[in-house]
Amino acid sequence: MAAKRRVDLMLHVDNSSSVPLYQQVYEQISSAILTGSLAAGDKLTSIRKLSADIGVSHTTVEQAYLQLATEGLVANVPRSGFVVERIDTEYAALPRTVNNQALEHARENRNRDAFFAENKTGGEVRFDFSYANLQPDSFPVDTWRKLTNDVLYRAHCPELARYSSTDEPNALRDELARYLARVRGVSCHPEQVIPQAGTSDALATLFQLFDPGRDVLGMEEPGYSTVHEVARRLGFSMVPLPSDQGTEAFLAALDEQRPSIIFTTPSHQFPTGTLLPFDARTRLLRWAEANDAYIIEDDSCNEFRYTTRPIPSLQSLDAYGRVIYMCNVSKVLSPSLRIAYLVLPPTLLARFWDRFNFAHPNVSWLDQEVLARFIAEGHWDSHVRKTAKGNHLRHDELMRCLREGFGGTIGISGVDTGMHLYVTVRNGMSQQDLLASALEQNVKVYGTSRMWFSKPAPENNIMIGFSAIALSDIEPGVTALKQAWLA
Amino acid sequence: MAAKRRVDLMLHVDNSSSVPLYQQVYEQISSAILTGSLAAGDKLTSIRKLSADIGVSHTTVEQAYLQLATEGLVANVPRSGFVVERIDTEYAALPRTVNNQALEHARENRNRDAFFAENKTGGEVRFDFSYANLQPDSFPVDTWRKLTNDVLYRAHCPELARYSSTDEPNALRDELARYLARVRGVSCHPEQVIPQAGTSDALATLFQLFDPGRDVLGMEEPGYSTVHEVARRLGFSMVPLPSDQGTEAFLAALDEQRPSIIFTTPSHQFPTGTLLPFDARTRLLRWAEANDAYIIEDDSCNEFRYTTRPIPSLQSLDAYGRVIYMCNVSKVLSPSLRIAYLVLPPTLLARFWDRFNFAHPNVSWLDQEVLARFIAEGHWDSHVRKTAKGNHLRHDELMRCLREGFGGTIGISGVDTGMHLYVTVRNGMSQQDLLASALEQNVKVYGTSRMWFSKPAPENNIMIGFSAIALSDIEPGVTALKQAWLA
DNA sequence: GGGTATTTGTCCGTATGTATG
């Protein structure tokens, strides 16, 4: 082995500087290594010698050397000295400013994306007929604050200091099991209830209980586009189950397409707003059992019904354990709290235990606890009533305005449930024209093109929601729409 | 078509009951249909006739009939009457109690699972040498409560009433970008920072930017088992990169295995606790660039260093845009808040925008906002200091007790960083024996077997953590361990 | 070639100004 070169460095430290002495030493040696002034194998000046040279304590130099050693710039040979490691000086000299150019490029690319262009918040929207967002002031801030305080007052929650597991019993799972039994007829044990961070998280979890190479997703068409996105990201192939051509067509597609997972919205089909009749439900369940398929029942929006009382869930009819029940708090409480839940049938629960053994839930323990109290203390029920009442009023007002304003030029369906109307506009305009001309009048209505995946969307179907708009804005909003579409 | 049978039903309503009249009517007809008393095609008694029969208003009966109609039990033939639909009465009569048996079966299966048996909380654990949980009273409840109140006092947060998107700028992303630049040398724009619901969520998001059919994950072995689990669930194949045989072996494995995604923990290898030297970092980066691979830098636990100051992140050295930086709040603040974050390089950010276009984040807006304030107001920094100090004390105490108690019979590594020691026990016991005999003394230490995936784990490596145990419990805990292993 | 002196890293305790609560 070659004799190690002991190198004397010209260092100088500034006692009056605010930079610590040891750091000054560290930086000068570090840059000497990175620029190549010190080569691999060189031995650093001994701690004591250097300390004498520059007039600082030897422990100060020691600190600098140790820092160099932990970064791997020098090797520490015990009781012998510090030796410069092999360093890629060429790489070390490379600039680190690539980011900005590449970022700019990514942004430009994105601006060319059609869906991005359609949805980014640009321009002045006066009337937003959103079908998903809620009334801006609807979140029960005071109650939520109070409950959060209650939970956090329990002097030091130990639960916040440890990992939680999706398996652990907790208050929310208990409350949900009770609530679902009471209101939706869902029969389950709390351990079947799995809190999830929103619907997309729930779907992702669910799909991971299946095999993209073997299982095929039967998907309502038109249907909830988030499902497509999640399924596609996870590599599942999809087959269409027509949701706008009556139940017989829907059921017939099952035999034709033979999916092993079926996504449905029985209590309020999204986006058409129809309801799966009783007989179709039992036939669907029988089909699933006979064909070893599972049914995802997305029951969100079940809270809002305008003509009749809510009808029981598909899960409550399921005698085979074929139904995965799924719902969330987005439509009643808050979309940005990101809380949803799955109710897994026993066979899938076993798979879940296998594949997500001791996995951590994606929902904060604190949020779960607060929501559990929100339900337990009755706030949830009263909030549902309040929200449903508001939606009812806006629903009726929107119906009235549309009928008076448009008469026979539009067809309205999906009027019994949900937070939007599914509207066919027969004025010759394409869907894109309808949205664009509305936007010119500062009115935002929503397209349905992304809800199809096996074929193009019908040209004149759009959604007009009433969940976020103010009651008093509906009439002027529809007037503006008339301006856009009939003028 | 067969003539419709008009059937007279014997109904009776109880005016004194708390059950609404229309529901009494509904329930009796509904059960008549489900039991088969009313067959498909039967025509219901007319609304007016029935109302006269039972002595209630005809609107009450109408309400009941409409309910039957929305559920699909009867068809509403306009201006004619209500006709019973075809119903699968046999199905309707099936019992719904399958659940319990199947559940019991799933539970029994689970109890046979080795990992489940090892980890379920059974028995009395007096000394828990956990390496992940925190001190039970460490969560800053008061500060968190105050900040939550501050956010929720902003009279009615509109953000809580609408869907948020991973694309939206928000306070947390800004704060994190600033913080990471200041403390970890990470250079990024806030839009590259993507909040995630914990590390497993972050990994899942990340893997969905790749293709399980094409991309191969190079994974540290031994390494963080959550990564295996997530990768496996998403269908990725893994190749081992040895993390316990020095850097040369690690780098050599790259050329041999040629992964396209590399998972690393450069600032604190889990579980061995080693640090990737400077030269290895640049070589790793060069390799990634030359081989079109991406590097995941899991920087969790970077906050705790016992011998020297923290060293800059791999991301800060990256001149090519090959590093995905990843960290979380679990080790400093709380594991059950479920907050982590990714910093994506521009090329992957573009992919993210493409595949997760307008997707909703899995973290509550409220939690993000509160955490942002927690950082902005300096609580984070002081909390890090406090936590680090406590860990330092317990680290030293544990080292002292182990050295005094065991001397040369154990080897300790990973002493510079982290919340645990990586210990080799040379008393002839297998890993399983070590854990079991410790448990008999009511002491919990942790096995490493799940951290290997391509071959069996070495028999005598275990982890002894000091993150959750009380300082005063360390000495008696180690004494109990001596009892278990040396007696 | 073995003993010794010296050099070297390492581990202490301590002083001081600054930041924190």
Next chain:
DNA sequence: TCATACATACGGACAAATACC
């Protein structure tokens, strides 16, 4: 305001490695 904790810097004591006689 004050007590406390912390980062920084210092010097001494020690032991291993090395050089020298």
